[in-house]
Amino acid sequence: MALLSARQVTKYFGGLCAVDNLDLTVNEGEIFALIGPNGSGKTTFTNLATGMMAPTSGHIEFQGTIVSGQRPHVITQMGLVRTFQNLRIFSSLTVLEHVTLGNFCRTTTRVWSNILRTKQVREEEDRVRARAEEILDFVGLLDRKNWPARSLPYGQQRLLEIARALATDPKLIMLDEPAAGMTMQESNDLIHLIRAIRDRGITVFLIDHKMRLVMNVSERIAVLNFGRKIAEGTPKEIQENPDVIEAYLGKGRKTA
Numbered sequence: 001m002a003l004l005s006a007r008q009v010t011k012y013f014g015g016l017c018a019v020d021n022l023d024l025t026v027n028e029g030e031i032f033a034l035i036g037p038n039g040s041g042k043t044t045f046t047n048l049a050t051g052m053m054a055p056t057s058g059h060i061e062f063q064g065t066i067v068s069g070q071r072p073h074v075i076t077q078m079g080l081v082r083t084f085q086n087l088r089i090f091s092s093l094t095v096l097e098h099v100t101l102g103n104f105c106r107t108t109t110r111v112w113s114n115i116l117r118t119k120q121v122r123e124e125e126d127r128v129r130a131r132a133e134e135i136l137d138f139v140g141l142l143d144r145k146n147w148p149a150r151s152l153p154y155g156q157q158r159l160l161e162i163a164r165a166l167a168t169d170p171k172l173i174m175l176d177e178p179a180a181g182m183t184m185q186e187s188n189d190l191i192h193l194i195r196a197i198r199d200r201g202i203t204v205f206l207i208d209h210k211m212r213l214v215m216n217v218s219e220r221i222a223v224l225n226f227g228r229k230i231a232e233g234t235p236k237e238i239q240e241n242p243d244v245i246e247a248y249l250g251k252g253r254k255t256a
Contacts, residue, residue: 002061003028003172003203004049004080009058009068011044011227018044020227021058026172026205031198033206033214035238036224037247042207043085045224046174050082051075063171079171083161083178089149096145098160099132102167132167139163139193155186162193172203179210191217215239223247 004026011019019041026032034042047053049060051072059068062080090098136142139159144152149160158178165173175194179187187210194217198204208214214221215235222232225247231238238244 001028002026003063004205005061006045006049007058007061009045009048009055009060011041011048011053012056017227019048019055019224022224022227022229024222024229026203027220028171028203029198029201030219031194031204031206031217033208033218033221034224035207035209035211035214035221039226040224041227042224043176044227046082046176046205046207049075050080050174076168076170079169080174081165081168081170081172082174083158083165083176085177085180087154087157087161089157089160091148091150093149094145095136095141095147095149095152095160096129096132098149099135099163099167100128102164103128103131103169135163135166138166138196140189155182158182158186158190159193162197166197166202170202172205173197174205174207176207177209178206179208179213187213 002025006022006024009019009022010017022041022045034045036042048055048068049062051067051070051074054069059066061067062075062078065078067075067078067080093101133142133145136145139162141156141159141163144156149157152160158181162173162175162178179190182190191213194204194206206214206218218235220233221235221238223230223238223244230243230247231241233241
C-alpha cells in the first residue's frame with residue numbers, strides 16, 4: 001500500500017530544474033532509499049514532501065491526502081517527519097529536553113491549563129517525559145539524558161535528531177544523511193537502528209551517500225541524476241544498473 005507518492009513533481013529555482021517530473025512511491029512498512037550525486041535533487045524532494053517548499057508543478061500525497069504546499073507542522077501532525085543534513089541542535093537544552101520537544105505536536109493541553117498547572121498538565125508532562133526516556137533508551141542515549149546536547153559526540157547528535165523525530169509518533173520518517181560524520185561502528189549501529197524503527201511499524205525513507213549503509217538496509221532504491229529518476233529497484237538491481245554505475249556508484253568506486 002502506497003504511503004507516500006509523488007506525481008509528476010517538478011521544482012524550479014529560477015532557471016534551474018532541481019526536481020524534474022518525478023514519479024515516486026514509498027510503500028507502507030518498507031525501507032526506501034533515494035540516492036544520487038550531490039545536487040541531484042534528493043534533499044529538495046524531502047523539502048517538498050515535508051512542506052519546507054512547494055513544487056512548481058505536480059503534487060505529493062501522504063496517506064492519500066495531498067500535502068504539497070501544506071505547512072510543515074501540519075504535515076508533521078499527519079505523521080510525516082524528517083531529520084536534516086545539517087544538525088538542528090539547541091545548545092542550551094539537555095538531551096531529554098530535545099526529545100520532549102518532539103512530542104509537543106501530540107499534546108492536548110491548552111494555554112490556560114498550562115498557566116494554571118492543572119492535574120491534566122502534570123499528568124501529560126509525566127507521560128511526555130516517560131515517552132522521551134523510552135525513545136532515548138531505544139536509540140541508545142538514555143544514560144546521557146541530562147547531558148547538554150552540545151556535549152554529545154557528533155554521531156550521537158545524529159541519533160538525538162532521530163530520537164526527536166521519533167517523539168512525534170510518525171508513520172513515515174525521512175532520514176536525510178543520518179550517517180554523515182559517523183564512524184564505521186556508528187554506521188553499523190545505525191543499520192540496526194533503522195531496521196528496528198521499521199520493525200516498530202514506521203516506514204523509513206533514507207537519503208545517504210554511504211553506499212554500504214544504503215545497500216545493506218534498503219529494500220527498494222530510487223536513483224536521481226540532475227533531478228530525474230534514472231533507475232528504481234532492489235539493491236542488487238541498482239548495483240548492476242549501468243546508468244547508475246555511470247552516474248553515481250561508479251564515481252564512488254573510483255574514489256573509494
